Amino acid sequence: MSVSPSATSPISLVSSVSSAGSAPTQADLYDFARRTVADTELIHSLPLDPEGRTWVRLHGPGGSEAWLIGWPPGTGTGWHDHADSVGAFLTASGELKENSLAARLPTDGWKTLELTEDVDRVRRLRAGQGRAFGRHHVHEVLNESPDRHAISVHAYYPPLPQIRRYSRSGPVLCLEQVERPEDWQ
Numbered sequence: 001m002s003v004s005p006s007a008t009s010p011i012s013l014v015s016s017v018s019s020a021g022s023a024p025t026q027a028d029l030y031d032f033a034r035r036t037v038a039d040t041e042l043i044h045s046l047p048l049d050p051e052g053r054t055w056v057r058l059h060g061p062g063g064s065e066a067w068l069i070g071w072p073p074g075t076g077t078g079w080h081d082h083a084d085s086v087g088a089f090l091t092a093s094g095e096l097k098e099n100s101l102a103a104r105l106p107t108d109g110w111k112t113l114e115l116t117e118d119v120d121r122v123r124r125l126r127a128g129q130g131r132a133f134g135r136h137h138v139h140e141v142l143n144e145s146p147d148r149h150a151i152s153v154h155a156y157y158p159p160l161p162q163i164r165r166y167s168r169s170g171p172v173l174c175l176e177q178v179e180r181p182e183d184w185q
């Protein structure tokens, strides 16, 4: 099976006002993350560990799932998706790199697929920079700094029902495991 790029629809981060009671949008989640990274007291309250990532759960808007995450130098998530959740994240300090796929993967029924050459995207997100993403977004997030921690804020809606984890070898993406909330809470 091979996968080609999909058209990504631009989202407006300006029109982020949602009516009371409605599900938070990508823009709402991005706005939450943007406001949260500006809370330096909260950002600096996160315990940092040179041996591994640290995290604190936050209260995201509208019942969303939100996290403050600390990334020691050289750590990363590995390739994964967020199932049907939309989300956003911003770097609060340091710099993160996001490798992502500009392609919609089939949701089920495959174990290995070969990506076409033109689906890879790379973003470098410095403090105050971030992105929102839609359903089925596939990415990995890394702190490639040799000597500096990074801290970021993440929000997802609906709260993550599962995460699919993938290995990647060149163009070949392989589904390795499906994690449930009990695996990371």
Ligand SMILES: [Fe+2]
Binding pocket: 077, 080, 081, 082, 139
């Ligand atoms: Fe992610």
